[in-house]
Amino acid sequence: MSSSSQLIKETGATFTPPNLADFISDKILSYLSSNKNKLKVLDPACGEGALLSSISKKLSAKGFEFDLMGYDLNKEFLEEAKNNLTLTSNQNSFNLKHSDFLDEISPSTKQISLFNEDSSNFINNSIDLIIANPPYVRTQILGAEYAQKIAKKFNLKGRVDLYYPFLLGMTYALKENGLIGVITSNRYLSTKSGISIRKFLKENYDILEIIDLGDTKLFDAAVLPAIFIGKKKKSENNYNSRFVKIYEELNGYNGPFTSVSNIYEVIGYREDGFFDVESKKYKKTTGVIKFLNSKESSWALLSNEENKWVNKVNKSSKNFIGDLFKVRVGIKSTADKVFIKDDWDSLGDNVPEKELLKDLISQENITPWGISDDKKLKVIYPHYSKNGKKVVVDLEKYPKAKEYFLSHKEKLSGRKYLIDAGRKWYELWVPQNPSSWEKIKLVFPDISTHPRFCLDESKRIVNGNCYWIVANSPAEVDLLLLIQGVANSLLMTKYHSLMFNNKLYSGRRRYFSQYVEKYPLPDINSSYSQRIITLVKKLNSPKKSNEKELVIELEKAVAGAFNVQPIFALD
Numbered sequence: 001m002s003s004s005s006q007l008i009k010e011t012g013a014t015f016t017p018p019n020l021a022d023f024i025s026d027k028i029l030s031y032l033s034s035n036k037n038k039l040k041v042l043d044p045a046c047g048e049g050a051l052l053s054s055i056s057k058k059l060s061a062k063g064f065e066f067d068l069m070g071y072d073l074n075k076e077f078l079e080e081a082k083n084n085l086t087l088t089s090n091q092n093s094f095n096l097k098h099s100d101f102l103d104e105i106s107p108s109t110k111q112i113s114l115f116n117e118d119s120s121n122f123i124n125n126s127i128d129l130i131i132a133n134p135p136y137v138r139t140q141i142l143g144a145e146y147a148q149k150i151a152k153k154f155n156l157k158g159r160v161d162l163y164y165p166f167l168l169g170m171t172y173a174l175k176e177n178g179l180i181g182v183i184t185s186n187r188y189l190s191t192k193s194g195i196s197i198r199k200f201l202k203e204n205y206d207i208l209e210i211i212d213l214g215d216t217k218l219f220d221a222a223v224l225p226a227i228f229i230g231k232k233k234k235s236e237n238n239y240n241s242r243f244v245k246i247y248e249e250l251n252g253y254n255g256p257f258t259s260v261s262n263i264y265e266v267i268g269y270r271e272d273g274f275f276d277v278e279s280k281k282y283k284k285t286t287g288v289i290k291f292l293n294s295k296e297s298s299w300a301l302l303s304n305e306e307n308k309w310v311n312k313v314n315k316s317s318k319n320f321i322g323d324l325f326k327v328r329v330g331i332k333s334t335a336d337k338v339f340i341k342d343d344w345d346s347l348g349d350n351v352p353e354k355e356l357l358k359d360l361i362s363q364e365n366i367t368p369w370g371i372s373d374d375k376k377l378k379v380i381y382p383h384y385s386k387n388g389k390k391v392v393v394d395l396e397k398y399p400k401a402k403e404y405f406l407s408h409k410e411k412l413s414g415r416k417y418l419i420d421a422g423r424k425w426y427e428l429w430v431p432q433n434p435s436s437w438e439k440i441k442l443v444f445p446d447i448s449t450h451p452r453f454c455l456d457e458s459k460r461i462v463n464g465n466c467y468w469i470v471a472n473s474p475a476e477v478d479l480l481l482l483i484q485g486v487a488n489s490l491l492m493t494k495y496h497s498l499m500f501n502n503k504l505y506s507g508r509r510r511y512f513s514q515y516v517e518k519y520p521l522p523d524i525n526s527s528y529s530q531r532i533i534t535l536v537k538k539l540n541s542p543k544k545s546n547e548k549e550l551v552i553e554l555e556k557a558v559a560g561a562f563n564v565q566p567i568f569a570l571d
């Protein structure tokens with residue numbers, strides 16, 4: 001890998017293709033008034049200058065005077081940006097800075113930089129237009145010291161993406177009524193970690209448009225992008241914020257498609273619908289964003305028809321999963337190659353004691369109605385329960401396990417965070433409570449193309465690439481069966497797609513605990529719920545011979561429970 005490629009990977013830099021740059025420029029300028037005052041235009045992470053070049057050409061064509069400003073930490077990128085802007089900015093000036101934009105901006109009116117106390121280059125409240133594609137990377141990847149400075153300066157908590165502080169910084173740079181067009185990951189639209197940024201954007205902008213580009217793969221990034229178009233304002237108001245979203249998920253549609261040449265034609269098409277773009281099929285939905293009054297500052301990007309369907313499902317529910325159960329993540333070792341294997345017997349006489357080798361449920365062997373035997377994973381689990389509490393085993397009692405762990409001690413001892421927490425060097429980082437593995441549980445993978453909620457009665461341990469819900473009583477087992485039937489249905493797959501706009505490429509979805517806890521459930525005492533439980537018991541039986549027919553009946557029962565039409569296929 002070249003040094004440039006390595007830098008792009010480490011910093012999250014992703015260059016904007018010309019067509020996308022032009023699209024964003026046109027969007028921003030469609031909201032620009034005819035005021036002929038000289039404009040100040042900023043790209044805080046300009047890279048090779050694609051966005052500045054694009055908006056420069058379009059501003060010049062409209063007769064505006066302007067000054068361009070760009071920041072980047074890579075000199076080579078800035079040299080290329082200089083060459084590009086020399087060709088496109090005509091007589092308008094541009095100023096490219098080899099520095100960190102986040103150092104130049106101040107969240108406070110005191111204009112104090114935490115990065116450089118002598119800095120006098122603050123640009124707060126001075127910019128008319130911002131066009132940007134800031135880096136997509138966790139702040140922790142940039143180093144602990146830098147992450148701590150960013151967090152302190154912008155009052156951020158927990159693990160955040162670098163585009164969060166960029167969104168904050170760009171807002172401070174804008175004048176009142178200034179316009180912003182920015183490409184980010186779409187994660188903040190629906191995740192729990194995005195609550196603070198949703199709240200901030202709603203409070204500081206007239207949100208003009210959000211364009212969720214989903215899995216359209218318009219440029220080379222490992223995230224699903226969204227475009228935010230906004231106008232900075234003094235106080236929150238009730239502006240009708242428009243959204244567009246485009247995904248390959250068709251939610252059961254198999255009718256005619258409109259053929260177009262590219263995604264930009266889909267975005268600009270006058271009507272919603274289903275489109276064929278170079279042999280790929282997409283659904284486009286538009287509408288007005290519904291800002292829901294909740295502690296999570298939720299944003300619903302649903303058309304009127306979709307909103308009616310979701311409301312009907314919610315109205316027919318009695319609980320959400322999170323009202324009844326806590327959804328837990330599986331074990332985390334941060335050294336899976338040491339702890340998890342499907343070939344322990346290959347160690348011969350050096351296999352650790354069988355008492356410590358436990359069967360494992362993982363992404364690889366979980367199905368909706370059972371555990372596959374194709375991959376017999378086991379984990380070495382150095383924990384046990386004593387009086388209901390987690391205890392780590394004494395390796396002196398397990399000489400073969402001790403020898404095995406010692407052969408990997410350098411790697412395991414390198415987990416400094418575990419040692420700093422006063423833990424044994426051979427422990428799992430997140431072992432969960434060992435007593436819970438004995439109970440009946442519902443398990444599902446974090447990432448999957450389709451729902452795989454599996455009931456486990458085999459006392460297996462759950463891997464960290466899955467989540468699980470444990471039943472603490474016989475009554476709760478029936479609830480798990482109801483959840484399994486509802487969660488594995490195509491109806492709930494549609495609900496998930498509509499409510500949690502966080503799908504991945506190739507049709508995969510994220511099944512975060514925060515999403516699954518928001519799944520609605522019907523009254524368990526209803527006839528439909530009892531029918532669901534009966535069908536799920538049959539589907540869970542290893543002797544079933546009519547799975548297809550049972551699944552069809554399940555879809556009917558789930559739809560009846562929520563008073564909507566059943567869904568029998570998702571393309």
